Amino acid sequence: MRVLIGCETSGIARRAFAxxxxxVWSCDTQPAEDxxxxxxxxxxxxxxxxxGWDLLAVMHPPCTRLRRSGRRWMSGPGKWTPPxxxxxxxxxxxxxxxxxxxxxxxxxxxxxxxxxxxxxxxAMNDLARDAMPDDLPxxxxxxxxxxxxxxxxxTGWYLRGLPQLxxxxxxxxxxRYSETWRCWNRVHRMPPGPERARLxxxxxxxxxxxxxxxxxxSAMKKVAA
Numbered sequence: 001m002r003v004l005i006g007c008e009t010s011g012i013a014r015r016a017f018a019x020x021x022x023x024v025w026s027c028d029t030q031p032a033e034d035x036x037x038x039x040x041x042x043x044x045x046x047x048x049x050x051x052g053w054d055l056l057a058v059m060h061p062p063c064t065r066l067r068r069s070g071r072r073w074m075s076g077p078g079k080w081t082p083p084x085x086x087x088x089x090x091x092x093x094x095x096x097x098x099x100x101x102x103x104x105x106x107x108x109x110x111x112x113x114x115x116x117x118x119x120x121x122x123a124m125n126d127l128a129r130d131a132m133p134d135d136l137p138x139x140x141x142x143x144x145x146x147x148x149x150x151x152x153x154x155t156g157w158y159l160r161g162l163p164q165l166x167x168x169x170x171x172x173x174x175x176r177y178s179e180t181w182r183c184w185n186r187v188h189r190m191p192p193g194p195e196r197a198r199l200x201x202x203x204x205x206x207x208x209x210x211x212x213x214x215x216x217x218s219a220m221k222k223v224a225a
Contacts, residue, residue, distance in 0.1 A: 001054045001219055006044045006109060008059035008203065009033050016208035017057075020216055045105060049112035055162075055219055057211065058109045058119040059203055065099035066106070066121065066128035074099060074127055103131045110136060116161040116219055118211070123156055140164045145171045145184070147206035153187045155207070163218050168210045 005013045005026040011034040017024040018038070025038050027048055032039035042048055049056070064070050073095050076083050086092060109119055110133055123139055124132070139156030148169035157165065174180035 001216060002052065003055045003057065003216075004048065004051075004053045004114075006056060006058040007061045007105075009039075010202055011036055011039070012203040012205055013057055013059055013208045013211070014038060016205070016212040017216065019209075020212050022212075022216060045108045049108065049114065053114050055116040055215060056109065056112060056114045056118070057215075058106075058117075060120060061105045061109065062098065062102040063106075063121050064102070065095060066102045066124050068123055068125045071125040071127065074125070079127060079130075099127070103128065107131075107133060110158070110160070116215065117159070118162055118215065119158045121156050121158060122154070142167075142207065144204040144207055145173065147204065147210050149204045149206045150184055151187060151204065152184045153204075155204075162215050165207070165210055165214060169206065 001022045003017045003022045003024040005017070005024060007028055008014065008026050009028045009030050009032055011026060011032050014024050014026040014032075014036065015034075025040060026032060026036070027040040027042050027044055029041065029043055031041055040048065044058070044061075065074060073083055073086060073090075075081055082092060083095070086095065106119060106121065110117060121139065123141070129136075136158060137160075139158050141154050141156050142165050144151040144153055144155070146165075146167035146169075148171060150171065174184060
C-alpha cells in the first residue's frame with residue numbers, strides 16, 4: 001500500500017507504517033529529523049497529493065488558529081469582530097493570515113483524490129468549522145495512554161474511509177494532581193520557548209503503531225475484497 005505521511009518531520013508515523021512493509025513517504029516544508037531518503041521537502045499543496053496514494057495521514061497541519069483554545073485571538077463577541085486581546089507583538093491581520101493558511105492546508109488534504117484519509121487536528125472552533133467542507137465529520141478523539149503512552153493529550157482524527165482507532169494498551173490513570181499525573185500532563189505544561197510548538201506536536205509512537213496496524217489492515221481488507 002502506498003502511504004503518504006503529511007506535515008511530519010519526526011518520522012514517527014512513517015517508520016510505524018514502514019515497519020509493516022508499506023511503501024511509505026513523508027513530506028513537510030522542513031527536512032526530516034532522521035534524514036530519511038523517504039522524506040520529501042515540499043508544501044503538501046504543491047501536487048504531491050495527486051500522485052496515486054492509497055492512504056493519506058496528515059499529522060500536524062497548521063492548526064493553532066483553528067482550535068477552540070485559539071478562538072479568543074480570532075474574534076470578540078459574535079463572529080469576526082475585533083478580538084479583545086492579541087498575543088504580544090502580533091496583529092489581527094497575522095491571526096487571520098494564519099487562520100487562512102490552516103483552512104487552506106486542511107481543505108487541500110481533505111479534498112485530495114485519496115480514498116483513505118486521516119487528518120490530526122483538535123476539535124475546531126466555530127469560525128474554522130464554518131470554513132470547512134460540508135462533509136467533514138466530527139473528530140474521533142483519542143488519548144495517548146490508550147496506546148501505552150504515559151501522557152495526556154486529547155488527539156482528534158478526522159477520518160474518511162478508515163475506522164476509528166481501538167485502544168491497544170490502556171494504562172491505569174494516575175491520581176489527579178499527583179506527581180505522576182503532572183508528568184502525564186507534561187505536553188500541556190511545557191514552558192514557552194522556540195521549541196515548544198514542535199515538541200507539543202510530536203506524534204506518540206504507540207498511537208502511530210496502532211494506526212499503522214489498524215488502518216493498514218482495514219485498507220488491505222478492502223483491496224482484497
